[in-house]
Amino acid sequence: VNEVDFEMEIYSYAIARMIAVAFENDYVLRRYALAEAKGAYEKMREENEETIFEILKEFKIEQADGKIHFSDYLRYAPTWDAKWKLVNRELSNGYLKLNKHEIARILQEAISKKIYHELSYMLAPPEVKKIFGDEINSLKNKISFKKEFKKEKNISDFPPCISSVISSINSGKNVPHVARFTLVAFLNEIGMDEKEILALFSKSPDFNEEKALYQIHHITGKISSTVYVAPKCSTIRTWGFCFPDEKCRGVFHPFMYYRRKK
Template identity: 25%
Template sequence: MNSGGLSLYSMTRHLKYPFSQEARTMSQKLARDLGDLVKFVSLPENEHIVEAAEDRVYRALKDGYIQYPPFDDERDVLIYPTARVIVEGVRDSRLRAKQAEAEEKAVNRELGKEKPEFISEICATSFKWKIESTGDLSERAELPLQLRTFDFRIRFENFLEVSPMFKSREWALANRFLSRGWVLVRRAELVRMASAKFRQIILGSRLELPPLTGRLTQSVERIQSQLPKKREYTRPEETQETAFPPCMDLLYRTLKNGHHLAHAERFTLAAFLNKINVARDEIKRVFGYSPDARGAGSIIDYQVDHIASKGSRSYDDDSEDTGYMPYNCKRMRELGICPVDKGDVFDPLCEYVVNPLSFYNRRAWEVSKGYKPNPAYYGKNWEKRQEF
């Protein structure tokens, strides 16, 4: 099948930026929906599409890297959607995360080479973002000195679609230059926003697949065989203080040393101890070290009982009342009680979890097996969930 009049340059862009309006339109001309797509790529003459899609998924899984094949046929625009079909056919969140990360990196790499006009246009047409140029260098020379490095302005609501995905403080809206609803961004920042938006789309989409047959089924099975086996992180019967995440370890030691904890700190520590199956009497004993403890029947006893007996159920417990969940990492950072975020301590495992309980389960498993923390293993097998 020929290119239908499209230039090689245009087709290559369709392959690099499958989220673009042009790429989606071209894909739908060949296959209107998932049913059509599966039928189309299952034809013997289109087998190369499935092969390229499988290779794209395999490289994302093993190398975290997307390599584009030679692009000289308009059917090749279906390589990316076919790769998505394979990933959804495997039904593994780890693979979806690997694909999203690799595709994000590829877009960031390739879009960073494009001219500013193209970057702005593809963001506007693909994501419906409102973006304006701040002008060329001569025009920006009239701006205050601190604003001359910004290439674009984007509506704040579009900025907020992806900025919470970035943990660096410069991405907080409060730290940006905002005027009449427009946020100033640099060229590299807009590229990063676009690639992050693509990742967000992949992670947030779930495809209702028709039955897969033939070559597609083989691809799904082969990719499935390449996935590392999931490890079960069973919680130990006895509490292991050495497995506490840095935040809980600090709060626990602060309390046992007789120092005061703020209300939020007390709440999350009590909830954490309860969720890792520390006996309620033991939690009360620990909180008895607080300077304002007044013995049995005190307000602290009441608070511990309330935290331990109300709220949400744990995921693996069928009892009616299992207590409140401790704050997750995001909330801990917002409250200013995450010591890793403040730079006081660091543990590499923190980057791969989003709540203290996940940290405890994984670290307790490591301790029980005699394993030392292994950042290289974390990076190879898990998706990084936050950065410090």
């Protein structure tokens, strides 16, 4: 890359950040942060291990002999994916051995969180909205319609555990696998079709339509011999996303809450 190209890349990066901030939308900030982090990941895959370890130091991620401390692993690993769950990893004296690409994936998440945190506290200069205002408003409208899922089912009737998962997804956050499973099983149980469920999941930062459809089809019984139902409240409580309200009293299953409110 010559000097002019390098300078243009710096300027375009700064402008892109300001445009993302000008949206004043948490979902856009998370998507932008993820896109930048994914770009960094692709570059890191080509770097040598020494450079990767130096980047780990910059993010204060503890490592020793190519191993990462489990506390940093849990902070940054995409543990909603089964292969990244701690139980599927070899843990020795508090450290996990990862290959270079896996460490780069850890760093991707660290970079995404750092960028999102930085942008969350920034304000776009008035000039940005003046110059790019029409484009920003146009994209805002596209986002609001593209990601909207049908509302024949009244979300206010959903139990707090389900509402919290939907809220996290709508905010562009990744949710753990068990929460996704619970949501799909519940929505299928109340009669929501796969297109509506898929549209909801399309708000996830690293949404993959093929993978999401496979998971939906598996849970709803289209490619398995079992139609899975949402877990009981006691199970959801152990999974850490039970947020009971006064209407949860005497309820032991999410569908029971929904049926009461209907």
